[in-house]
Amino acid sequence: MTIVLTHDREGKRPDQMFYCTKLDWDARRILSAYACRWAIECTFENCKQFLGLEDPANRLPKAVQRTAPLAFVLYTLTVLWFHRSGFTFLRFPHRPWYQRKKEPSFADLLATLRRVSYEEKTRTLVPKHSHIKTWITQLTELLSRPG
Numbered sequence: 001m002t003i004v005l006t007h008d009r010e011g012k013r014p015d016q017m018f019y020c021t022k023l024d025w026d027a028r029r030i031l032s033a034y035a036c037r038w039a040i041e042c043t044f045e046n047c048k049q050f051l052g053l054e055d056p057a058n059r060l061p062k063a064v065q066r067t068a069p070l071a072f073v074l075y076t077l078t079v080l081w082f083h084r085s086g087f088t089f090l091r092f093p094h095r096p097w098y099q100r101k102k103e104p105s106f107a108d109l110l111a112t113l114r115r116v117s118y119e120e121k122t123r124t125l126v127p128k129h130s131h132i133k134t135w136i137t138q139l140t141e142l143l144s145r146p147g
Contacts, residue, residue: 004030046106047071050146075106082109089116093145107146115144 004018004027020030048054053071058064082090082104090104090112104112118140126132 002027002030006031042106043072043075047075050107050110051075078106078109078113081113086112086116091115093141110146111144114146115140118144 002020002023002025004020006016006018008015018030018034020033022030025033044053047068051071051074053068056064056067058067086109087104090108092101092104092108093111095101122136122140126136
């Protein structure tokens, strides 16, 4: 087994150890493999946390077989929508503890998609100059945030 130890000279990241069972790989190749894997791990985590993949409430064989592919398709469609046009609708919620956030997380992408979808459905329900419009806007903002 090969163990690669990393240390950030600026002290911004903790020291880490990376393990590899391929004895012919050098440190650069091991770290590159871990770096390539990171996006996949984030996808799995987001699908589990936000799209119900972690503990699906189904038991029938066909439903079990369809759950994971559907979660990954929904994840992909959400990311593609955001990349093509959804970024124009992005609004970070007021977070006093996190004011310097610049990059959206998957939760932010999902919240934006939900908010835009709700706004599209409720746009024609209430006249433009109505006190209910403010209430619907606040409710839409609340409902769009992921769990």
